[in-house]
Amino acid sequence: MNLSFQIQGGDFTSAGTASSQVRRTLKELGVDASVIKRVVVALYEAEVNVVAHAYRGTISAEISPDKVFMKLVDEGPGITDIEKAMTPGFSTASQEVREMGFGAGMGLPNICRNADVFNIHSVPGKGTTVEITIQFK
Amino acid sequence: MTIHEIVSLVHGKILCGNVGNEDSVEYCFASDLMSDVLTVCRSDFMLITGLSNVQSIRTAEMSDLKYILLVRGKTPSPEMVELAEESGIVLIISPYSMFKASGILYQAGLKGVY
Numbered sequence A: 001m002n003l004s005f006q007i008q009g010g011d012f013t014s015a016g017t018a019s020s021q022v023r024r025t026l027k028e029l030g031v032d033a034s035v036i037k038r039v040v041v042a043l044y045e046a047e048v049n050v051v052a053h054a055y056r057g058t059i060s061a062e063i064s065p066d067k068v069f070m071k072l073v074d075e076g077p078g079i080t081d082i083e084k085a086m087t088p089g090f091s092t093a094s095q096e097v098r099e100m101g102f103g104a105g106m107g108l109p110n111i112c113r114n115a116d117v118f119n120i121h122s123v124p125g126k127g128t129t130v131e132i133t134i135q136f137k
Numbered sequence B: 001m002t003i004h005e006i007v008s009l010v011h012g013k014i015l016c017g018n019v020g021n022e023d024s025v026e027y028c029f030a031s032d033l034m035s036d037v038l039t040v041c042r043s044d045f046m047l048i049t050g051l052s053n054v055q056s057i058r059t060a061e062m063s064d065l066k067y068i069l070l071v072r073g074k075t076p077s078p079e080m081v082e083l084a085e086e087s088g089i090v091l092i093i094s095p096y097s098m099f100k101a102s103g104i105l106y107q108a109g110l111k112g113v114y
C-alpha cells in the first residue's frame, strides 16, 4: 500500500496530518502499537522538519506486510553539514518553530533512534531527502 | 490515581473525552517541548504541558497518549479540542502553573516517567 502527501513549508497548523494518516492506516492493519509509535514519532519529527526548515515537500509511505518505508523529499535550503545537523542540540529553528514546541535540535537524533534504517542526503540550495525504514517483526 | 481525582486536585475541568470512574493513570511527564515528549518510549503517562496549540495534541496522538493536562489557565482553541476529540484524547485544563500542578500530583502519588 502506498500513501503520499504534500507538505507546505511554514504551515504549522497542518503539520502532523500526514503522520496522523499513516498512524490510522497502520492501526487498521493491526500493526503492533509500540511499532506504530516508533513509526509515527519518527515521521512526525521529519514532517515537522519539512514544515519548519523547507519550502515544500512530499512524503510517501510504502507499507508492505513486514515493514514501512517512508521518504520525505523537500525543496528548501538543504543542509550543508549533516553531521552537525545530527548532533543533539544543534538547531537553526526560528522563534516560531520553538513556539510550536520544536526547535531544540532533538528531531533528527530521535528519528535516527526510532528507525531501523535511516538515510539523509541533502543538496545545499536545493533540498533534503530523508528515508526511514521500520520493520514490523 | 483516577482521572477524576486528578481533575479535582488541580481544580481542573475536562474539556473533551469520556472519562469513566475507573479510568486512571500512574505516570506523568511535564514539558513544553514536544520533541522531548516524543523521546519517551512508553505511552502510559499523562502529559502536563503549558503549550496550547495543535502540536501538543498531535504530539499526544503520535505518542499514543490518552490524557493531556493543559496548565496555566490556557484556553485551547476549538481546533485543538476538535483534534483531541478525533484522536480520543482526554483534554483537561487547570488554572495552576506547571510547577504547582506537578507538585500537587507528585505529592498525591503520581510518578515521574524517569
Ligand SMILES: Nc1ncnc2c1ncn2[C@@H]1O[C@H](COP(=O)(O)OP(=O)(O)O)[C@@H](O)[C@H]1O
Binding pocket: A049, A050, A052, A053, A054, A074, A076, A077, A078, A079, A085, A086, A090, A091, A092, A093, A102, A103, A104, A105, A106, A107, A108, A109, A128, B035
Ligand atoms: N528538511 C530540512 N531542511 C533543511 N534543514 C533541515 C531539515 N531538517 C533538519 N534541518 C537542519 O537540521 C537542524 C537539526 O534538526 P532537528 O534535529 O530536527 O532539530 P530542530 O528541527 O529542532 O532544529 C535544523 O535546525 C536545521 O538546521
Ligand SMILES: [Mg+2]
Binding pocket: A045, A048, A049, A052, A102, A103, A106, A107, A108
Ligand atoms: Mg526538527
